[in-house]
Amino acid sequence: xxLSKSSLLANIEYEHELREIISYHSxxxxxxxxxxxxxxxxxxxxxxxxxxxxxxLIDCQPNKTNQELINEIxxxxxxxxxxxxxxxxxxxxxTVIETYQIPIQYALDLIEGCKRDLTQKRYADFxxxxxxxxxxxxxxGLMSIYIIGFDKNYxxxxxxxxxxxxxxxxxxxxxxxxxxxxxxxxxxxxxKDFESCNCNPGQPEKWKDSKEFYRLLYIQMQxxxxxxxxxxxxxxxxNPLGKFAVGVALTIYExxxxxxxxxxxxxxxxxxxxxxxxxxxxxxxxxxxxxxxK
Numbered sequence: 001x002x003l004s005k006s007s008l009l010a011n012i013e014y015e016h017e018l019r020e021i022i023s024y025h026s027x028x029x030x031x032x033x034x035x036x037x038x039x040x041x042x043x044x045x046x047x048x049x050x051x052x053x054x055x056x057l058i059d060c061q062p063n064k065t066n067q068e069l070i071n072e073i074x075x076x077x078x079x080x081x082x083x084x085x086x087x088x089x090x091x092x093x094x095t096v097i098e099t100y101q102i103p104i105q106y107a108l109d110l111i112e113g114c115k116r117d118l119t120q121k122r123y124a125d126f127x128x129x130x131x132x133x134x135x136x137x138x139x140x141g142l143m144s145i146y147i148i149g150f151d152k153n154y155x156x157x158x159x160x161x162x163x164x165x166x167x168x169x170x171x172x173x174x175x176x177x178x179x180x181x182x183x184x185x186x187x188x189x190x191x192k193d194f195e196s197c198n199c200n201p202g203q204p205e206k207w208k209d210s211k212e213f214y215r216l217l218y219i220q221m222q223x224x225x226x227x228x229x230x231x232x233x234x235x236x237x238x239n240p241l242g243k244f245a246v247g248v249a250l251t252i253y254e255x256x257x258x259x260x261x262x263x264x265x266x267x268x269x270x271x272x273x274x275x276x277x278x279x280x281x282x283x284x285x286x287x288x289x290x291x292x293x294k
Contacts, residue, residue, distance in 0.1 A: 161234025
């Protein structure tokens with residue numbers, strides 16, 4: 001696809017495609033990006049399209065063998081690394097990488113993280129799970145801060161908190177999607193935590209309404225809430241025009257946790273979500289929190 005940077009970034013038709021991808025697959029992030037300037041918003045949509053498409057290579061082709069999927073994702077990676085990617089999503093995203101000087105290693109780490117789902121279905125402890133969360137989520141945060149902009153004098157602090165934010169967001173996904181992931185044969189909650197709560201990971205039929213499973217989820221919830229609290233510390237170093245959008249995304253996504261609690265920790269049959277009106281309320285909460293951010 002031999003298109004110039006300017007033609008890719010100014011392609012109105014493709015902008016509509018990107019909008020459809022993110023608005024369909026993630027209403028929360030689509031909502032949060034509305035607070036970004038136009039150019040940065042489209043760049044974030046392009047990043048999301050890359051992440052979504054990479055993940056779909058693994059999860060949306062059930063009739064293919066693991067080896068076939070590995071071959072496809074390796075081809076996807078090779079296309080991204082080429083001078084002129086053939087796939088439109090990769091071509092546009094490569095332009096975003098070059099425009100905002102994003103280290104491409106983050107994108108490669110994300111690809112490897114998604115690929116990991118083909119070979120690893122269990123995680124021994126939180127350290128191992130955190131590494132996976134870094135690959136599939138923290139890398140997204142790290143790429144996003146280059147688009148949003150940040151004070152380079154505090155790069156280490158911004159990166160550390162972007163990593164924590166990514167882990168918190170992915171842990172929220174994991175908690176919300178326990179039942180869905182179980183159907184795919186995956187259990188992300190660390191086996192060490194299962195053991196400490198006397199909950200058997202091999203007997204999911206006994207999880208529902210069990211105190212042991214509730215305790216297991218509670219531990220993950222508290223861990224995730226702490227990560228959200230820590231990640232907020234990095235927002236003060238972000239570009240003012242992007243700080244609010246990131247705060248909105250974090251606040252709304254963290255809002256999924258109390259919805260899980262309202263569902264009485266039923267993550268096997270119910271999928272927690274934040275309503276539109278609750279999102280509007282959380283926008284004001286975000287503004288209030290940012291006023292007192294130190």
